[in-house]
Amino acid sequence: MKNFVWLFVLALAACGAPDQSETAGVQSQDAPAGLPGTDIYIATLSSGADGVSVSGLNRITEGGGYDNQPYFLASTDAFYFVSEGDSGKTDLWRYDILSASQTRVTNTPSFSEYSPKPAPGDYGVSYIQEIDESGETTQVYHMPGSGEPAAVAEFKPLGYYAWLADGQQLGVFLRTEPGELHLVDIESGETRKLASNIGRSLQPSPDGQRLYFTQADDSGAQSIMMFDLDSGDISAVAALNDGMDFFWPHFDDAGSLERIFSGADSVLYDYMPSGNTNWRPVHDFSEDGLSGLTRLAVNESGTWIALVFDE
Template identity: 30%
Template structure:
């Protein structure tokens, strides 16, 4: 496991001030038998505006949505070189939620045009022509189950529905209405996890997109929308300025294991890369 190098530009969260905005931080993250150790976070975005939706492209590269010139493009951060480059540059449109496409040297990302059109596109990692993945649905969030099956949340009026698309035979099936934004592949399994909004609660459910088998795993803490899998059993999330964990194999409760210095800061989205031992977290701060 490679440790994240924290250089002299590392700042504690409490040192950030200004209007509410989101930044992307990295920490070394050690996980052993449900016990977690987190290093002091390093701000890698340092950019006014919306810096969010981290996704590990590889053990060495992190993608995230980053504000530039009044819109949002996909940035690529090298952990080894500690350098940021741009993966997308779309005049008249902003990109969000980057995800690697299985079997291709490309990512998929939500594009929101200035006209209001919202669609899913593919972007070659080395640049070049972008392609429309689906022309019909207004997709909010997505993940690839395999190279042919796409699991996504689709905006329908004032809600999102969980839809599984088969791009090969063009079929689609709605598994549940009124779902949340957190979609993940469960490690070492044939299932994905999603969040469902039921009776004012945000439930974490597992789903096999092929068989349709669904199981309720737990309920997220109050006010939480996002989660992250550390391994096949453990989920972590941010609630306020704290990180919390839950063991899905038992009947325990959510447990706090780390807190930022600034109690007014808020941890939202998370992404974890096991081989590199690095946790990405999005932190919102305000005066």
């Protein structure tokens, strides 16, 4: 791991002490406009002969700003997410489902953090960090269990990322127009462009040897693609329906792709690569008074789903 010196950023990105009295998503009435207003909900996933079902929907953020980007911790009933504060910048939070408690992870009113997720080995939690006040330049950072946050690789500006090859490489969304997928070797810093015209959803396989992402063709139609780290090949997995953007792959105990979840407007869909060839509606959340399903995340065991809806 390279050690890059960004002293002013590290001071701002230092981990804030957990404060159980704080609640993510609560803003003053004069909070600046910027990011879209979104809220995070959780629900139970159940599998049966007829597929999966959703029950026990519960909102976990309070409204008033951007609460988004959930990502479950491995083998834990908890997930990271980001929440916008009064400054208009986002911080990292952790939500523990069983205790229904929220814990602040960072407190940086001048800079935003995005895309939190558990990082391999001793890297702790990783995230996208703004490294200038305009927010135009961003890098992947990690916060170990002890010590100061640090840049993972000197490659920027980034939008999204996924850990690959036991933390030795990153698949990253380079913020160009259109977006580009690059493979970054952390030790050497070498980069390689893999694809262009990609979407914002980058998801690794459990062994980190495959990367799933979306790519649009000349007509704008998007498909889920898979990059194989061993062979270097890219192949199509499934075409997305109109309105779909973010997706979440779920894997069986052997690490094989079992099911893919995605959403459009108020409907959650699933797709089984080895079964049906069409996206199947799982639940229509308009029945719960919700619409604008944008992001989602599923835990390792497939028992919890976190969903992001427009306010």
